Amino acid sequence: MAIIPADFELPLQLHPVKLSDMFSLNGVSKRFGSFTALHPLDVAFREGETSVLIGPSGCGKSTLLKLMIGLLKPDSGTIHFNNQPISPTNIQILRHQMGYVIQEGGLFPHLSVEQNITVMARHLDWSISDIRQRLADLSALTQFPENLWSRYPLQLSGGQRQRVSLMRALMLDPKVLLLDEPLGALDPMIRADLQQDLKEIFNQLEKTVVLVTHDMGEASFFGNEIILMRQGKIVQKGTIKTLVNQPTDPFVKDFIQAQRQVTVIEGNNP
C-alpha cells in the first residue's frame, strides 16, 4: 500500500490519470431534473486503498458511487477505471472487476444463497468445480456457514444477508469493492461485529475499497482517506486526523462535532 502524506493533494488538473489511480473522475457532474446532485468535481481513488465517502444525506455520496459503477451516466466529465474511460459500451465488462454492495444487500429474493452468489459466474460459464471452490473460499473468508447455502434471503438474518451480498460482490475476484452503507441497516451489536470482520477482510484482500457512510466513527474505523461531501461538492479530503486538526471549512468541524455528540449520548445510555 502506498504511503502518502495526509495533506498530500493530487494535481489532478495537470495529470488527470495517474497509474496508481484505480478510479479517476474529472469534471463529473450530475443533475436530477432541477436538483443538482453533484457539481463538477475531480476526485481519484488510489489502488489498494480504502476510501470513505461521508456526508449528510443528499450530499451526493451515493450518486458518486453509482456513477463509478455506471448505474448513472454523468452529465459532464469523464470517469476512468483502471486507466480506461468508462463508456456505455465497455461498462458491462468493466463491472466484472467491480463488486457492489448496498445497504439492504440487494439480494435476489427468488434465488438461494448459492444461486445469488454464483449467478454471474454461471452466466460466464465457469466450471462447476471452479464455482464450488470459489464459494467455499468465500464462505471461509466471510465466516458464512456452508449449511446455509441453500437458504433463501428471507430466511437469513440481516448480518448474514450482508455477508452473502459481500460474497456475491467478491465472486469474480474484482479489483475494487464499492460499498454503499453496507452496515446501515443492521442493529448495533451485529454492526460492530461485521465492521470488525469487514476490516479484516479488506486487509486480507488488499483491494481498492470505496465505502459510503454517514457515520464518522465508521469512516475513521475503515478509511485511510476520508472524503467529506456536502450539497454535491467535496468539502475536504484527508485522514481523520487532518479533518479533526486542520478543518478547511467550518462545516467539517460542525459535522465531526455533531457526530461526536451522538456518540456521547449513546455512551451514556446503559
Next chain:
Amino acid sequence: MSRHSLIRFCFVALAVPLFATRPTDDPIVVGSKKFTESVILGEIIMQTVQQTSFEAIHRRELGGTRVLWNALQGGDIHIYPEYTGTIRKEILAGVAMDSGMAALREALRTQGIGMLSSLGFNNTYALGMLTRTADTLHINKISDLKRFPDLVLGFTNEFMDRSDGWPGLKQVYQLPHTNVRGLDHDLAYRGLANGNIHVIDVYSTDAEIDYYQLKILEDDLMYFPEYQAVILYRLNLDSNAPEVISDLKMLLGTIDASAMSQLNSQVKLERKPESIVAAKWINETFGVTPTIEVKSRWQRIWQHTLEHLFLVTIALGAAILLALPLGIWSAYHTKTGQGILAVVGIIQTIPSLALLVFMIPLLGIGGLPAIFALFLYGLLPIVRNTYTGLKSIEPGIQESATALGLPWLSVLWKIDLPLASRAILAGIKTSAVICIGTATLGALIGAGGYGQPILTGIRLDNMGLILEGAIPAAVMALAVQGLFELSERWLVPRGLRLKRSD
C-alpha cells in the same frame, strides 16, 4: 385492397389453420334475430333448404337488425327472415322510395340483396281484446271502439310515446277514451285476463294472442305500418343455387298471422324446441318430414364447453403474447409506457356489446370477431400487472443485478420476470376469468359457447336453459382460477413464497 379488407385478410390468414376443419363445400347459412319468431322462421327456412341438394346451417339468435343485415351483406349468412317495415325504416332509412313491395325490392336489388314476397303475415302493432268481450260488444275493427268511450286501454310505455303509437292512433280514429294507462306488457295481459283492462297493444303474432284467446281488431283505416314477413337473400343465390330459391318460394303466403302466433306459442309457452316446431309445421303443410337432430342436454353442454374453451384459449393466448411485451416495455420506458397503459385502459371502457358490434364490419360474425374482442379485453389486466409487478421490484435489487455486469436481457429473464411472476400470473388469471365471463356475449354475434343457452333462456324466459349456460361458465371460471393458483407453485420461485424468518 381497402384497409378494412386488409385487416380482415390478416385475421383470416391467422385464423385459417384454426378453422381448417371446415368443409370446403360451403353450406347455405341461414341467420335469425334474437327473438322467437325470427328463430322459428330461420329454422323453417333452413329445413326447407335442406330438402334441396344443398347443405344448410342455421346461425340462430345472431342479434338485432344491424348484425343480421351486415352479416348478409358481408356474406357470413346467405338468407334471413326480415319485415318490410324494418327494411323501410331501419335498413334503408333515408333512401327515398315509393310505397309498395316493388319499390322496396328494387331498392334492395341495388345492394345485391333479393327479397321474396310475404310469407303470409303482417307482424305489426295491433289492438287486442278478449274474444269474449269483443264478441259481446260486437267489436271487430278499431273504429268500433269509438262507440265505447268507457273502455279501459292499457298500453306499453313505448306504444304510449311513439308518434306512430297511441297519439297518432287516437287522432286518426278520433278515439274518445280518457282512461289510458301505460304499463308493462306482461302486466297488461294479466290486467286483461282479470277484467281491469279491456284493450291492449300487441304484436299481431304474439304467442299470448292464442293463449289468452285474444281478438285482433282490424286496422280498418290502415293506420299501422306494414311489417310483412319476407325472406331476404343474397342475389348470387339466384345463379348459384336456383333450386334453393325456388323451394323457398313454396313458403310464400303459407303462414298467416294466427298460424305464426300458434308457432310462437308452441315455443314460448309450451317450451318446445324451435327445430321441432318448425319440422312439425313443414310436415303438416308440405307432407315431407325434415330430419332434425335434437341434442341431449349433456351433448349441448359439451358442445358449448368446446366452443367456449376455443374462444377463451385463443383470445387469452393472443392477449398474453402481446400484453407481456407491452407491459415490459411500459415498465422500462415510462413515457411511451404511460401512453400504452392509457390506450389499453380506454379499450377496456368500450362497452363489450358495442365492441362486438364494431367488429362485425371488419371481421364478420362468428368466432373471429368474438375472439378479437375478447383479446382486446384481455390486454389490460396483463399489461397493468406486468407493469406494476416490474415497477414494484426494489430499485436496489435491479441495480445490484445490473452492477454485477449481467446484460439487460439476462436481468429481465433471470431477475425481473421471476420477481414479477406472481403479479403477472395474477394479471393473466384476472384476464382469463374476465374472458370466460365476457365470452358468453359472443353468442350475440354467432360465436356460440355458454352464451347460447343463456341467450335462448332469456328469450324464452326459461330458467333451466339460462342455468345450462350460467353454471358451466361459473364452473369454468372457478376451475381456471384454481388451475392458476396451482400453477403458482410451479411458476412463482420458491424464495418468493417463503415467510420472513426474522
